[in-house]
Amino acid sequence: MALLDWIAPESGLRVEGEGIVLRPPRASDYAEWRELRAVSRAFLQPWEPTWPADDLSRAAFRRRLVAYARDREAGAAYPFFVTRAEDGAVSGGITLSNVRRGVAQMGSVGYWCGKPYARHGHTLAAVRALSQFAFRTLTLHRLEAACIPENAPSRKLLVKAGFSEEGFAKAYLRINGVWRDHVLFGLISSLAGLEGPDEGVSV
Numbered sequence: 001m002a003l004l005d006w007i008a009p010e011s012g013l014r015v016e017g018e019g020i021v022l023r024p025p026r027a028s029d030y031a032e033w034r035e036l037r038a039v040s041r042a043f044l045q046p047w048e049p050t051w052p053a054d055d056l057s058r059a060a061f062r063r064r065l066v067a068y069a070r071d072r073e074a075g076a077a078y079p080f081f082v083t084r085a086e087d088g089a090v091s092g093g094i095t096l097s098n099v100r101r102g103v104a105q106m107g108s109v110g111y112w113c114g115k116p117y118a119r120h121g122h123t124l125a126a127v128r129a130l131s132q133f134a135f136r137t138l139t140l141h142r143l144e145a146a147c148i149p150e151n152a153p154s155r156k157l158l159v160k161a162g163f164s165e166e167g168f169a170k171a172y173l174r175i176n177g178v179w180r181d182h183v184l185f186g187l188i189s190s191l192a193g194l195e196g197p198d199e200g201v202s203v
Contacts, residue, residue, distance in 0.1 A: 015080065015129050015130065015132075015133045016085070016129065017125040017126060017128060017129030018121075018125040018128070018129075019084065019085050019086070019121065019122070019125055020082055020083060020084060020085055020091070020122050020125045020126055020129065021083050021084075021085050021088075022080035022081070022082060022083075022094065022126060022129055022130065022133070023080060023081060023083060024068070024072070024079065024080060024081070025064070025065060025068060025079060025080075025081050025093070026065070027061075027062070027065060029081060029090060030058055030061045032089075032090050033061065033081070033090060034056050034061070036090060036091075036092075036114040036116070037055075037056055037114070038056055039114070039115060039116065040114045040115040040116075043114075043115035043118070044112055044115075045176055046175075046176055047112075047147075047148060047151055047154070047175065047176075048112065048175065048176065049173075049174060049175060049176070050174075050176055050177045071097075075099060075101075076097070076098070076099050077095060077096060077097040077098070077099060078095065078096040078097075078099070078133070078138075079093065079094075079095040079097075080093065080094050080095065080126075080130070081093050082094055082111075082113070082122050082123065082126040084122070090114075091113060091114055091116075091117035091120070091122045092111065092112050092113035092114050092117060092122060092123060092126070093111065093112050094109070094110070094111040094112075094123070094126045094127065094130050095109070095110050095111070096108070096109060096130055096133070096134055096138075096143075097109075097110060099138070099140070104141075104142075105139070105140050105141035105142065106140055106141060106142035106143065106144060107134055107138075107140055107142075107143060107144070108143070108144045108145065108146075109127060109130060109131075109134075109143055109144070109145040110145070111123055111126060111127060123157060124157050124160055124161060127157065127158070127161040128161050128162075131143060131161065131162070131187060135189040140189065141188065141189050142186060142187070142188050142189070143163070143186065143187045144184065144185065144186050144187075145158055145163055145184075145185045145186075145187075146169065146172060146173070146182040146183065146184050146185065147182060147183055147185075148175065148180050148181070148182060148183075149168075149181060149182070149183050155183060158185045159185075161187075162187050162191075163185035163186060163187045164185060164186055164187070165183060165184070165185055166184045166185060166186045167183075167184045168181065168182075168183055168184065169181065169182050169184055172184075
């Protein structure tokens with residue numbers, strides 16, 4: 001897939017889940033994405049890196065798309081928007097990042113959900129769908145995720161998605177301007193029963 005194919009609306013990568021569809025972000029998503037992020041800022045900021053001053057600008061969104069395309073081309077990361085299957089509304093985002101091949105065969109899962117869609121089950125469905133994509137389509141062996149100890153909803157979500165709590169990392173990531181401790185989670189393909197082809201993915 002060429003760089004511009006990833007950015008263009010006709011990009012065909014699609015991962016289906018329970019009531020949701022994961023698809024690559026595209027330029028035409030800007031207005032909807034900006035509105036969702038803006039209305040969710042106070043809801044999201046405690047759990048995310050500090051937002052740059054121009055974070056919601058069109059120029060910043062375009063830079064994101066270019067970075068996403070390069071990562072996808074390199075096989076290093078697979079960013080998706082989480083959309084409602086019924087109407088295509090963007091409810092959040094999820095990314096499989098830091099993909100390592102060789103003897104590791106693993107990647108890291110990160111996600112966000114817009115405030116209007118919180119507690120609707122979209123993110124849980126997205127994590128499950130991304131796990132299938134990672135294990136069955138990309139043939140990875142292991143997924144990792146981490147969250148701040150105080151983020152009880154995220155911890156519960158990861159457990160429901162099949163992840164196991166594996167440890168604790170001091171000052172693991174810089175979140176909202178502060179180095180924060182994180183709880184570490186892992187999921188192995190064989191233990192999750194997610195080996196083999198994924199029929200929910202189309203390219």
